[in-house]
Amino acid sequence: MMIRWLCSVLRVRGKADLLLVFLFGASFAALPVFALLPSLWGFAAASAVSYLTDEMLHSRAPGFIRRLASLQMTRTMRFAARTAMLLALAERMNAPELLLVAALAVFTVHFAIMMLYSAVHRIIRARRTLPVIVRNLDMSGAGIPKQPPALLYRRFLRKLLHLDLPGHAALVAALAIGTWTVAYAGFALTIGLSVLALAALLWQLRRVRRMPTPDDVIAALNGQLADYRPQVALYFSFAAVSRDFMYQVNMWIETLERLDLRPLIVLRERPSFRFLSRTWIPVVCVPKADDVAKLDLSEVRVVLYPGNAGKNVHMLRIAEAKHVFIGHGDSDKLASSNRVSKVYDEIWVAGRAGRDRYQRVRHAISDKAIVEVGRPQLAPIRLHADHVPGPEPVVLYAPTWEGWSDDDCHTSLIPMGVTLVERLLAENVRVIYKPHPLTGKRSREAAEADAAIRELLRTDNERHGGAAAEAAIAAAQLRLKEIQTRLDELAGRLDGDDAQQTRDARVPDRDGAAEWQALNDEWHRVFWESRSGVRHHIIRKRLPSLYECFNQADMLISDVSSVVADFVASLKPYVLTNAHDLPDEDFRAAYTTAGGAYLLDRDCTRLPEILRSVREPRHDPMAPHRRTLKEYVLGPDRPTSMERFNAAALALAERAARELAEDAGEGLPRLTIPSQRTDSDNIAESAEVSALHQTDRTDPAEQTDPADLAGLVDPAG
Structure with missing residues (x-):
């Protein structure tokens, strides 16, 4: 000790x-x-x-x-x-x-x-x-000289x-x-x-x-943007940006790549550029507000915002585009129904639950401004029916962080985290512990609880012969490092300073997606196989990903957060921590995702009964409620989330183009769809989904009624 x-x-x-x-x-x-x-x-x-x-x-x-x-x-x-x-x-x-x-x-x-x-x-x-940092556009003509040799410079x-x-x-x-x-x-x-x-x-x-002037660099960038003609932009800013925040952008990359519109990613802080995942989408980092105003975004018709930040106003000024808050998860937290969202033209939520959550913010958000698009990111999550539990239950404990203040503190770490893990160990289960990346950044109590939990799990691993697995883990490290190096190369993490990376920026080969996915799958396979002899896992880095941890787990224990809403897609049993011991009825009324959850009291006395839902699958009384909740929170399975998201983007882009033409007194323009995605079947499908999308917006009563989720009692209570 x-x-x-x-x-x-x-x-x-x-x-x-x-x-x-x-x-x-x-x-x-x-x-x-x-x-x-x-x-x-x-x-x-x-x-x-x-x-x-x-x-x-x-x-x-x-x-x-x-x-x-x-x-x-x-x-x-x-x-x-x-x-x-x-x-x-x-x-x-x-x-x-x-x-x-x-x-x-x-x-x-x-x-x-x-x-x-x-x-x-x-x-x-x-x-x-430079005033900008660029990836995935050809900046060879900008006249940027090479970086000094690393021996002298780094x-x-x-x-x-x-x-x-x-x-x-x-x-x-x-x-x-x-x-x-x-x-x-x-x-x-x-x-x-x-x-x-x-x-x-x-x-x-x-x-x-011989360095080009800032205006020359922006002019070269605008020339590339004029050739590419972006139609939809994802805009992200965070003042204290680090790798811990970039998941808010990375989770949307694959969705953007599959759109029928030409996408662009705009970042505002230099460090965030280094933590961006692999993509062929052009990426521009513009730290200064004055330089944002100089970008040629004349053909951008839709701007997507995964987070609320003060610097969003620098993009919201663009009147020719429609501005959409898409968030970075579907959570019951108050921050996920913020009145600030009124500044956006539309708010895209996963399902009816998101619509209802915003409607509780009275006199703030119009129902017509809310669009249900599903969660396209959840495709990698395996369904409960496809999951084969092992002889010992695997419980994923994924607490949220302590928030910016005590008022929005939802983490269970401080009041009950250590007690929970002690009880889990006493129940003879295997634990995957994956705290929020920001855990302990604000609260010393949260940091101490996090350290105590990691110590408990390490000690239990040693007691169960975890040291014997060190050889297998060490043998796998070399291969994992090789894979990670190649993943970094595919992600565009080149050597050199920001100017050198912009100098080397080129239009990428889009075929890298298949290799990226194959390497990502191999990394996770090698990781889990090498740690098969380890009883508990403490996940602190970006890999293994959260969704891969979902797939390994038989049950989730978490706090009120978007993690729970995403886990609902698996239909596996999950538990919400009720650290303040609210009456079950009040807790379920306050938090939508509690509708399909087992509720865990602060002293964890309900834990043995809750674990029966994993040990004895037939004893899982919340299973039907989870199926009902899944559609309510995440939307229907058909049309797919990707189809609905794409239709929403197309419909809004058409609306922006139409209004722009009306203001200019011109005829109705036709939105140009990229050539690689303009086959007739795809357009017809998008039109059909767009019609469904409009129906969702005008007649939400046909969807799952939230009353169906009311009055649920916790069988474990």
């Missing part, structure tokens, strides 16, 4: 990294001791260990390095301290005064050159910062600092043998290499003078 606690405090992954931290700390602490004794060989050994462990920790434990930096022990400070200790050792060993002065001058000049190099590097980076501080090694090693050798010319030779090498590196970077500075 003490080791786990130390790993958590020091932000390292395991015992091996913890040993490196102790070696690093001990070697650094020994430097002043050996310098003052003085002990040359003790100092040399401690210095070598400190160099090596410092480098290893940078790659193995970046969290620990960041913790050091927060305590003002940056890499530069550590190198400076090591140099000061070396000079103290030389003085204590009665080195000649001239040698000491030369050593001090050399190391001072080395640090001065490093500062100048950093300044030049900053200038180059600033000059290479991780430059790390390389420059290590140029003190010749001087350090030579001074130690000179103190050992008493021949000072060795020290001077090492000093000359340190200064010579530093000056050479600076000169090479200054030469690269000349090349950035």
Whole structure:
């Protein structure tokens, strides 16, 4: 337990990294001791260990390095301290005064050159910062020069600092043998290499003078957009963007690729561009609002918004297009029926439940503005009938995060998460634990509960022989890494800075989708097979995906979130946490997805009875309610979600074009459908689905009545 606690405090992954931290700390602490004794060989050994462990920790434990930096022990400070200790050792060993002065001058000049190099590097980076970043459009004509060589440009501080090694090693050798010319030779090498590196970077500075102006880059992009003529755009912005948020965009990519309109993705934050999944769709990242206004989006008729963000107003200003809030999941949370949604022309929801949810926001959203389009992303989820449970139930615990404030905090982690996992372990089930990516980012209590749950699962794995499976996991890592590398290549994650990636942007080959899917399937197969001997799984990364975890599980336990609505598609048993112990009737009245759920109290006393629905499939009284709820929440199976989504996009684009023509006093224009998707059967099918789409909007009473879901009692209660 003490080791786990130390790993958590020091932000390292395991015992091996913890040993490196102790070696690093001990070697650094020994430097002043050996310098003052003085002990040359003790100092040399401690210095070598400190160099090596410092480098290893940078790659193995970046969290620990960041913790050091927060305590003002940056890499530069550590190198400076090591140099000061070396000079103290030389003085204590009665080195000649001239040698000491030369050593001090050399190391001072080395640090001065490093500062100048950093300044030049900053200038180059600033000059290479483009107003846009582009993928999947041919930007070869923009005139963007190549990035400086990686040797000079990437991780430059790390390389420059290590140029003190010749001087350090030579001074130690000179103190050992008493021949000072060795020290001077090492000093000359340190200064010579530093000056050479600076000169090479200054030469690269000349090349950035040929960088095109921001207006030239945008003009080149607009030329490509004019040739491509996008008709529908997905627009995404998030101020604190990271890989944790990009699922909101990535979940819609395949749907966009299958539309009968030419799609475009517009991002607003540079980091989000790096976490985008594979797509052939043109992608443009435009950080500044003024540059968004310069984009040629004259033929875009529909703009889709997966999230509500302040920067959405920069796209909402486009009057020629219709603006649609599509969200990133169908949740019962209050945020999923926000009054802010009134600014959009339409709100697309999965099923009748979404319509009813918005109607509860009185005097805000018009019923005519709500369109039911299903959830096209749910196709990979296997149905309950196609799932074969193993001898021990597999329970997926996927709690939501703590939200932006305590008012919208729905997570079960804080009030009951640890108790729940303890009870699951006592019930002899296998657990897949997949918390929300943002878990613990705001609440310390949530972070502590998350850490406690992971510790419980690790300990239980060890008790059930999980250590024996480490060999199989290690053997699979190489193949998983190979697959991941190829997936990154297909996703367009190229080497180089943003300007280099824009320079290398080309129109992609659309045939990569088949290889992408095959590799994705193989990754998941290798992952689960290699971990067949592991009892519990803690999923913290993007892969394995949430839907693959759905397919592995016999039951879901979660909080009020879009995860539950998506899991409903599987028709498997699922559980909603009732952490505040509301009466069942009140809970089901408040949250639509509770209509087909087993409700779990805060103390988890109902858990044994709930698990009977998995252990004894015939004892599953909520099964018929889940079937009714599925259509209510996600819409009918026919027409398919993709057909309904496509029809909604076409209908809205036609409406936008018609209104634009009416405003201009022209005749009714015909919306141009991309040639690869214009066969007569497809158009006829879209027209038919469009008619159904209009019927859904004007006569919702023919769909599943929410009253059918009312009055359900929890059989497990």
